[in-house]
Amino acid sequence: MKTNAILAACVAAVALLGSAGLQAQAKYPSRTVEVVVPYAPGGGTDNLMRMIAGIIEENKWSPVPLNVANRVGGSGAVGFNYLINKKGDSHVVAGATPMVVSGKIEGRLPGNHRDAMTILMVVAIDELMLSVRNESPFKTIEDFMKAARAKPGGLTVGGTATNSEDHIFTHLMEQAAKIKVKYVPFNSGGEVTAALMGGHIDAGVMNPNEIVAQIEAKKATNLAVAARKRMTDAAEVPTFAEKGYEFYWEQMRGVVGPANMAPEAVKWWQETLKKVTETKKWQETYIKRNLLTPTQWVGEEANKYLDSLNGKYEAALGALGAIKK
Amino acid sequence: MRNADRVTAVLLLAFSVAFAAGALKHYKWWGDDGPGPAFLPFWLGLLMTALALALLAKNLRRKDPGEAWLPRGEGLRHMLVVLGASVAFVALLKVTGMVLGTALFLAGLLRYLGRHRWWVCAAVAAGAAGCNWLVFAHWLRLPLPEGLLWIF
Amino acid sequence: MDFLSNLALGFSVALTPFNLLMAVAGVTIGILIGALPGVGPPSGVAMLLPLTFGMEPTSGIIMLAALYAGTMYGGTITAVLINTPGESASVVTCLDGYQMALKGRAGKALGIAAIGSFVAGTVGVVLLMLVSPALAKWSLSFGPPETFALMLLGLTTVTLLTGEEALKGYISMALGLMLAVVGFDIIAGIPRYGFGVPELMDGIDFLPVAIGLFGLGEVLVGAEASGKAQVVTGRIRLRELLPSLADLARSKWAIVRGTVLGFAVGVLPGAGPTVASFLSYTVEKTVSRRPQEFGKGAIEGVAAPESANNAAATAAMVPMLTLGIPGSATTAIMLGGLMMWGLRPGPMLFEKNPQFVWGLIASQYIANVMLLVLSTLFIPLFVRALRIPYSILMPLIIVFCVTGAYSLKNSLFDVGTMLVFGVAGYFMKKLGYSPAALVLALVLGPLAERALRQSLILSDAGLGIFFTRPIAATLVVAALIAIAVPAYRGLQAALRRRGA
Numbered sequence: 001m002k003t004n005a006i007l008a009a010c011v012a013a014v015a016l017l018g019s020a021g022l023q024a025q026a027k028y029p030s031r032t033v034e035v036v037v038p039y040a041p042g043g044g045t046d047n048l049m050r051m052i053a054g055i056i057e058e059n060k061w062s063p064v065p066l067n068v069a070n071r072v073g074g075s076g077a078v079g080f081n082y083l084i085n086k087k088g089d090s091h092v093v094a095g096a097t098p099m100v101v102s103g104k105i106e107g108r109l110p111g112n113h114r115d116a117m118t119i120l121m122v123v124a125i126d127e128l129m130l131s132v133r134n135e136s137p138f139k140t141i142e143d144f145m146k147a148a149r150a151k152p153g154g155l156t157v158g159g160t161a162t163n164s165e166d167h168i169f170t171h172l173m174e175q176a177a178k179i180k181v182k183y184v185p186f187n188s189g190g191e192v193t194a195a196l197m198g199g200h201i202d203a204g205v206m207n208p209n210e211i212v213a214q215i216e217a218k219k220a221t222n223l224a225v226a227a228r229k230r231m232t233d234a235a236e237v238p239t240f241a242e243k244g245y246e247f248y249w250e251q252m253r254g255v256v257g258p259a260n261m262a263p264e265a266v267k268w269w270q271e272t273l274k275k276v277t278e279t280k281k282w283q284e285t286y287i288k289r290n291l292l293t294p295t296q297w298v299g300e301e302a303n304k305y306l307d308s309l310n311g312k313y314e315a316a317l318g319a320l321g322a323i324k325k
Numbered sequence: 326m327r328n329a330d331r332v333t334a335v336l337l338l339a340f341s342v343a344f345a346a347g348a349l350k351h352y353k354w355w356g357d358d359g360p361g362p363a364f365l366p367f368w369l370g371l372l373m374t375a376l377a378l379a380l381l382a383k384n385l386r387r388k389d390p391g392e393a394w395l396p397r398g399e400g401l402r403h404m405l406v407v408l409g410a411s412v413a414f415v416a417l418l419k420v421t422g423m424v425l426g427t428a429l430f431l432a433g434l435l436r437y438l439g440r441h442r443w444w445v446c447a448a449v450a451a452g453a454a455g456c457n458w459l460v461f462a463h464w465l466r467l468p469l470p471e472g473l474l475w476i477f
Numbered sequence: 478m479d480f481l482s483n484l485a486l487g488f489s490v491a492l493t494p495f496n497l498l499m500a501v502a503g504v505t506i507g508i509l510i511g512a513l514p515g516v517g518p519p520s521g522v523a524m525l526l527p528l529t530f531g532m533e534p535t536s537g538i539i540m541l542a543a544l545y546a547g548t549m550y551g552g553t554i555t556a557v558l559i560n561t562p563g564e565s566a567s568v569v570t571c572l573d574g575y576q577m578a579l580k581g582r583a584g585k586a587l588g589i590a591a592i593g594s595f596v597a598g599t600v601g602v603v604l605l606m607l608v609s610p611a612l613a614k615w616s617l618s619f620g621p622p623e624t625f626a627l628m629l630l631g632l633t634t635v636t637l638l639t640g641e642e643a644l645k646g647y648i649s650m651a652l653g654l655m656l657a658v659v660g661f662d663i664i665a666g667i668p669r670y671g672f673g674v675p676e677l678m679d680g681i682d683f684l685p686v687a688i689g690l691f692g693l694g695e696v697l698v699g700a701e702a703s704g705k706a707q708v709v710t711g712r713i714r715l716r717e718l719l720p721s722l723a724d725l726a727r728s729k730w731a732i733v734r735g736t737v738l739g740f741a742v743g744v745l746p747g748a749g750p751t752v753a754s755f756l757s758y759t760v761e762k763t764v765s766r767r768p769q770e771f772g773k774g775a776i777e778g779v780a781a782p783e784s785a786n787n788a789a790a791t792a793a794m795v796p797m798l799t800l801g802i803p804g805s806a807t808t809a810i811m812l813g814g815l816m817m818w819g820l821r822p823g824p825m826l827f828e829k830n831p832q833f834v835w836g837l838i839a840s841q842y843i844a845n846v847m848l849l850v851l852s853t854l855f856i857p858l859f860v861r862a863l864r865i866p867y868s869i870l871m872p873l874i875i876v877f878c879v880t881g882a883y884s885l886k887n888s889l890f891d892v893g894t895m896l897v898f899g900v901a902g903y904f905m906k907k908l909g910y911s912p913a914a915l916v917l918a919l920v921l922g923p924l925a926e927r928a929l930r931q932s933l934i935l936s937d938a939g940l941g942i943f944f945t946r947p948i949a950a951t952l953v954v955a956a957l958i959a960i961a962v963p964a965y966r967g968l969q970a971a972l973r974r975r976g977a
Contacts, residue, residue, distance in 0.1 A: 016652045034468060040806065041523035047813040050526065058531075067466050070523070074668075074678030075661055081675060107673075153358075156935055162666030178610065184621075184934050185664050190803045194746040197800065200620030200935070209816070213801030213823025289816050291448050322666060329908055337648065341601035344655060344670075352669060362665040365926050366658045373651045381646055394907050400701040407700040408900065411875050415892050423880070431872050438700075439868030448969070452872060457880060463525055465516065467884050 027063075028264045029091060035068045036094035038079020043188075044126070044207070045095035046070065048253055051286050052123075055276045062272070071278065075099075075114045075161075078110045084116045086258040090265035093120065098165060098255035101306050106163070106322055111259075113306045116117040118261045121273040122205040122302045124292040127238065128169045130157070131206045133197050134218065139225040141243050144203060158192045159205035163322040166192075168313075169226060169249045171320055176240065176247040196220070205272045205320040206253065208234065208291030226250065233291050252309070253292070254302070270298045298308040326391030327384050334381035341377055403438070406422025410434050423462075423471025428454035480606065487835030490535055491843055499532070499540040500840055504847045507547015508855065512555050514688050514881025517564030518790070519806040520550040526814050529539060534818035535836045540795075541811055542837060543844040549750065549790050550594050552851055553783055554859050557586045559874050561692030561881070564921020566750035566786035568687045568916055569758045572638075573778030575695070575773060584718035584860045586779045589728050591852040592720065593784035597736040598845035601791030604740055605798075606838050609827075612792075613722035613799040616744045621931035622942045624745070628925035631752060631917070633959035634759035638913045643967075646911045653915035656681050657922025664930045676890040683919040685882040689895040690912035692878045696871055718857055720776070728780035731761050735784030743789025746796055749805040750789040752924075755917050757785035791841065798822055 015233055035053055039045045053066040071079040076099045086092045100117055103109030113119045130141070138144040148155050159166025162185045170183045184201055186192045189210040193245040196204035202238055203223070204211070208231065213295060214220035215234075226249040240247055255273060257265070277296055287294045303311060317323050348366035356362045396404060414430040423430060431450035435441055441449075461467045490496070510521040522541055529537030552563030557574035557638045570590070577586040604612070619627075635650045659670040659681025671677040720728070735757040742753040761781040762771045771778050801823030803809035815822050820830060827834050863870075882895035903911050936942035944950045 041519050041810050043809070046523070046810075047816075049544075050523075065466070067468065069466075069468050069887055070520075071857060071888070073888065073890075074675035077675045077678060078888070136680065162664045167666070182932055182934060185666075186931070188809075190809065191746060194617060194796070194800070194802045195620055197802070198617035198620055213746070213821055215851075216821065217824030219824060283820070285816070289821065320666075333908065337652075341655075347670070352667070355664065356665055356930075359664075359930050359938050362662045362667060362669055365929075366669065368656070368660065369651060369655050373648070373655065376644065376648045376651055380648065383644065396701040398663065404697055404701040404903075406816055407871070407875070408697060411899070412880075412896060413844075414875075415896055418889060418892070422830060423883075427876050431876060434872040434875075435869060438871065439866065441869070449869060449873075453876060457876065460513070461689070461880060461884060465510075465884070470883070470889060 008253045022024065028268045029062060030063045031091055032064050033062070033066050034068050034092045036079050036083055036092060037068060037070045038072070038076040038083075038094060038097075038099075039070070040072050041070055043138050044253070045097055047280075048123070049095040049255075051282070052255065052276055055098075055279055055281055056272060058281075059279075060117040061275060068303065074108065075102065080109050080117075083256070083258050084111060087116075089258055093255055093257045093269065096122075096252070096254040098252055098309060098313070100256055101309045102317065103130060104318070105310070105313050105317055112310070113256065116259050118257040118259060118266060119302045119306060120255045120257055120266065120298065121268040121277075122252050122295050122297040122305060123273065123277055124253045124287060124290075124294055126207050126209075126251040126253060126290070126292055127225050127227045128165065128249055128251060129206050129208065129211070130173070130203050130223045131196065131211045131214075131220055132223060133199065133220045134213070135199060136221075138203070139221070141238065141240070141245070144223055145177050145179060148177070148181055149192040150178065153182055156182045156184050156201045157203050157205060158186055158195050158201035160187070160189050160192060161185050163317060163320055165249070165251045168316040168321065169205050171316055172226070172247040173240065173245065176245040183231040209289065212291060227293075231291060231293070233288060234268060239265070249312075252305070254297075273298075326394050327387050328390065329394060330380060330384040330391075334377050337373060337377035338381065341370045341373035345374065348469060406437060407434065408436075418470045418472075420473055423469035424454050424458045425472055426470075427457050483831065483835045484574055484606070484833060484839060487837075487839030490740040490832055490836030491539060491839040496536050496539050496836075496840065497843065499536050500543040500843050501851075503543025504547040504844055504851055507544040507549075508551040508554070508848075508851065509547075510544075510667065511548030512563050513550020513551075513884065514555060514561050514563050514684075514692070514877060516881070516884050517552065517684070518545055519810055520885070521548045522807050522814075523812045526810065527765050531815065534815070534820055535670075537814065537818060538811070538833070538837050539815060539840040539844075542841055543847065545790055545811075546594075546598060546787065546841075546844045546848050549787050550591065550783075550848055553590045554587060554855075556691075557590070557779070558582055558859060558863060559692065559870070559877070560695040561874065562684070562687050562693040563881075565684055565687070566754045566789075566919070568683075568691070568751070568783075569754045569782045569840035569913065570779055571691045572758070572913055573773070573775050575691075576772065576774035576862065577776065577779065580774050581717065582774065582776075583863060584856050585720045585724055585776065587722060587856045587859065588718070588720040589776055590783040591707045591734045591849055591856075592725070593728070593735060593780045594852075595845050596848040597739060597784035597788035598791055600736050600850065601740055601743075601788045602838055602841040602845070605791060605841070609795050609799045612795050614794050615908050616746060617800070618948060619745050620946075621928045622742055622778075622946055622949040623952065625925055625928035625932055626943060626956065627742075627745070628752075628921045628928060630952050630956040630959065631756055631759075631921050632925065633956045634756065634763075634894055635914045635917055638759065638911055642909055642965075645909050646914050649905065649911040650918045653918025654922045655787050656686075656915075658926070664878045664927065664934075666926050674890075676888060680923060681894065681919065682885065682910060683890060683916055684885055685891040685895040686898045686919060687912075687916050688878050688882050689898030689900075690902035690905065690916065692874060693721040693879075693895060693899025694876050694906055694912065696878075697899060697903040698906055699867065699871060711798060718860060719853070724776050728776050731777035731781040734760060734764070736788045737779035739785030739788030740792045742785070743792030744795050746802060749793060750786040751920055753789035754786040755920070757781045794837075798826055798837075799824060801826075847925065892945055941964070952972040 037046045037049050056062050059080050071082050083094045104112040132138050157170050192204045195201050224240045225237050226240050235259050345367050348363040352363035353361035354363045418426050428450045432446045435446040462469045510516050552567035555561045555563040556567040556570040557578050560571050560575040562568040574586045661678045668678050738757045739753040760770050761777050766826050793808045796802045797808040803812045882891045932942050943953050
């Protein structure tokens, strides 16, 4: 009786140890993964990360729960700083915006994608466009540029925030077309759309998904997009470059982890994100609905892309006077 | 109350002057196309300066000291204990974690304030801490502060 | 368009057993979540959004809309019972709601809030159904100059929130405005008064401030008097639990005015339920024949803002559905949800997905009925919480405030903010300052500054922009009158005193 009990206990102990050992060497993720959203609920990054977490949980690709947490503050600085401080912790990831690059340049983050974070995948590119409402006298980008040249500083262009992607877009457009406009910063894309549709500003800098509802209702027109080639789902919109105003500007969306993430964790995320971005749900309801350009850049490819952004940001933010000397 | 108002007025005066001066010193008065970041803070500083001066003038002229407003004796002690316990609770959240911290804070304060039996204190403390964990950490999945020795 | 057949279609969609169940679940969860300070409508909706992904879009949005209505009410409960606003639109409810609770009328306060919310919600849906396109146009006519004028008018009403000494009310407001300046200046793209603290970059969030000033501040005042218990004691009779006919008669116009004002403000982008609730409170105090009772437990002081915030919550759906432009943080999240279901809110939604839109509208009626029924059932339960001895309740309230401030952004920094303002609230209360004026200024300040500077960019720094546009001009003139009249009266009184 007694020996049996001891034997059973030994077997149980070995089994436990064995399973624990197995878990330790190969299994990732082994505990709840925190998915940090450095921005408020309802924003683009929040939508993205909740979408990704939703798809992973729906398909049960993760043995552990993914816990989406908004760590808001400092226009993203609080969330990304939190991530950077989790160096070596494989169970934290965050939704990436261009701030993983520009944060260091502006002195708001201690590091970037190379030295303080691990980029897991760039999942999509959000194009930026110049849009007007249909009551506007400008029907084409040429109309707009002509009016802007005739009256330097006379036209108003609305966008989200200052020294932001929208602001840099406006700056690059001014340079490329040799014009000067008045940039009016708003608090969110929704507010820009409202001001544009109400006729309070002459044109707005828009992500496609911010304006698509108005386009469908034939209440607004996209004058041009700052992409290398026309968008597949909105092929009627010309690019700035083809009209002779050569500049390219866009916003990236992705997933990023802290520095020194375990190799198996990086691998797990790359594979899982690949599966996510290949689902029908992702392509139909995220990419297509938001008129995004899908990407699946990982590893060095993603890093090189971010490096290229780094140079552009340095130049643009320097010109806008946003870099502290 | 009169003396308190005098002190408040002086403090507000100093604060508002520093606020307005800080605005002018650190930020631009006029931006590229309109008022800059210093514009509003400066005027607000000035507004507050005026208000503080008015408060000061009013209370300098006042003869009667007004009624006492600070509590004394037991009242003051109670207030300070509650405040001190709250500050300690928050300051130690990173050490104790939310769940254990809540339990300790509740148990201590309940015992001090109500002189309830220890088991009442323990039950309320454990119950509330448990609810806290269940609702916020378990259902709503919020990342509550974790302690050094507590797994939650 | 045939509204009745559309509405019938809507009800046929909404009245399926599953969708009804979702509405009940939404309202119940909403009330409970709304009652947790910090976890307000935006985070509540965000957290439950994933739950709805497996459902039909119609069921999902019904649940979210019901949840939204529920959270709006849930925030009221803690505001009335323990002076701690559960979410931002309930801050102003603390003023009279808590005073009512101290007088043993907590049930009546919660009851009138439920009735007001019901009326406002229902009227709001009717307006949403009938005049959405026209309203959408009116909301678009609000550019930066109009927004600034509205905020200015809102700030001038601050005099009405003050206690005995008007001067201290103005000081409270100025302090709120100064705090509102802290943080990232989006126009200039630089942080102000941040002292390098990243958490201060986005400014001082006003919910931790309100939780501190009202909730913790009240606890500290209570601690000092402990023993001499503060909160209701003794048995509360059942008929005391619900508003009487006399209460209803007294509040009916407050509810009507709150509804209309709340809806009008809620439609505007950026303003939202919080601004609506403050404005309706001050309007009510202005038109009331008993302004001296406000702040001391006037039932109209609960009825008006509670109606206004529900009307505004419904109204916020107008720009979301008809224009595809979110009017508030919560609708921004719902918009995200709609897009994930493959719907595209905007001018085409009514034509392309009538079933969805009318199902949502019908479910709003149902959610409002549910809200009235459920909240009435809950009231005795909540009021009973007040019978817990204060020595036990008080530490629990502190835990509540701490967790609430934390859960807003999962940040200990906000907890610290709450503590600091708890102490400030204690002194403000003791020395006769007005926490409500501070909070109002903190809410309106950033909106006002941004709109002012946007306007001046548009006008090349000319002030004419505020007087040449009809809506802006009307509002600015109203604001100037609101400043001038009390000033004139004060001057007159001072002169008379000199003369005598």
